Amino acid sequence: MNILGKFTAILLLFAFEVSANAGSNFDIIAKLNSGPGNVTVMDNGRIIMSMHPFYQPKYTVVEYKDKMLVPFPNKELVDADSKSQLKLDSVLGIRSANGIVWMLDIGMRSGVTPKLVGWDTKTDKLHQVINLPTPITPKDTFVNDFAVDTRRNHIFISDPAGGVNAALIVVNLNTGTARRVLEGHASVIPENVDLIIDKVPVQIKDKSGKLNRPHIGVNPITEDLNNEWVYFGAMYGHSLYRIKADDLADEKLAAKDLANRVQRYGDKPISDGITIDKDNNIYLGELAENAIGVISSDRKYRRLAESADLSWVDSFSFGPAGQLVAVVNRLHQSATLNGGVLKAKPPFYLIQVKSLAAGLAGR
Template sequence: MTKRIVGLILLAALAGNAMAAESGNYDIVAKLMQGPGNVTATDSGRIIMSQHQFYDPQYSVVEFQGNDSVVPFPNKALNDRSGHADLTLDSVLGIRTDNQGIVWMLDNGMRSGITPKLVGWDTKNDKLHRVIYLPPPVAPKDAFVNDFAIDGGRKRIFISDPAGGGNAALIVVNLETGAARRVLEGHVGVVPENVDLIIDGHPVQVKGAAGHLVRPHIGVNPITEDLKNEWVYFGPMHGLSLYRIKAADLADDSLDSKTLAQRVERYSAKPISDGISIDRDDNIYLGELAENAIGVIKPDRSYQRLSQCPNLSWVDSFSFGPEGKLYGVVNRLHQSATLNGGEPLSRPPYFLIQVKALAPGLPGR
């Protein structure tokens, strides 16, 4: 039996186990004219979004101001790419807030070909907190550093890098020293499976250098850490399994690659998905991309579909804010020229949404 057939069987089983979806499980907070990438919220209620590089935005990061409007975050100067300076926010996707009010922005640098980096902005004092560069071999030439989780207690950031597929890996950044290391490269928990993403009957396709259409299979992307800072959950975007590893093991520089790989365990089934988040009861929220839906992996490891609606067309990212509010963004990324064989069909409005979570979470996560 081929991996493709196995994948289809698993997806069918996943759909069969899902509960009936309701379209009223979310609210549209804002209609956006530019396609968002990821979203974070501070404990004071500020909502900050990256703008997806596939849409070539003027500003890589923006803050939501209400009434469907946004302004560059933290300012226009840091978003000014005209000089191509290394400090410029070039191509931010992953964005998270820590418990000190630092908004961390993960810039893959791909639009201008600059070194990937983490940029931390102190929202309490409105100033640059830190910049940590991720040069080779930590982030190789084909790196696509995408999303991350923050472990404040261990002073670590765990980054997902799907890279070229076979060399997908996690990157562990030490926030005390600025040192970073690449781990679990090529592990089954990070490399893509042989499953295609088909949305509304149309396959996601990219146009290669020779003009041929290829259906991409993307490695590790979704990543989050539970609120007890015990487990880090992750998996390939194009994959039907979610994995986890103890945060203490992932942060332990003394563990060699073989030992670390042995500490990874398969946690549950999942659909093809992008960013994830987790609440205090260990419910893991994700976008079910192929079905225009939002789902949750519950603590008993079963999957439940929370909502399904044409508006939920590529739910990319989630983040909790204060008062248990769970935000998400919708960007119809499969209709961008990049993922639609060079033909741009995606049109605004895109959405900032609020999802009815099963339990409160931690702001910024």
């Protein structure tokens, strides 16, 4: 029995509400009962979200449809070669392009090998699966966000890993191969800064019960609409960097030469996901201040919105009508980032942001 047939009567329920925030540059589209992870809006308007594994969701990927959240995909994932069923474990990163929804499964719940999964929404079939085994993903990997390069048929993944070994992962969709690059480079490792939100520091409890303040490496990553530059930086860092996509995709370029081609682009706050519009304005969440900001084409940062409702703005995606959608998941109040104590309670938010210019659907 496929997923849709099995779970038709037990769809994920949530309270729906459109809330106008006068002068705040964002509106609440929906109030969710479970914490979202990342979001992508397809070129036909479908909204697909990962549900954050820190909140132990029933479904790892869902579609926002008819004011409900329904499991996505609505069919079992069957590998065309082996004919075996493929299960999604812990999806976080999610993007779409040309009808394909790409899902990055970090495998954290079951300890399985991370993998990149593409689902073809036009044929409703599994499109491609690329496993990311060791040494592409080390033991402390946390493959997170990614950018889809449709010109080169590549995907660029951020992996904060353990901090000092943070790196980017370059996936060639034509060959199904992956490379780990820029590991330990200044552009991907975290700075020695703490994240404090509403006067409470983000803390992780280790196996001995000791509380530690994490410093997280490269996470935000996006590519401009011309598929020329890839922008990225450490989550716990005040710098945004960029590198030419041609250089990242060049398998013959020596590691030292690649590192030398990284450019510091400008200042940024501690942030999670990012996106970019047609005028090269880069949008991000300013986590410490419950805000959304933008780095404009002059490379200067400014805030667009600030509100208690913007408590950990995680992922962004443009839609086909130029609208900018984002999710709010209060991740700092999850047990994982709050010293083992779950403080976050519903509702979580799906929001629409008033962007400065239109962007590309799915990005």
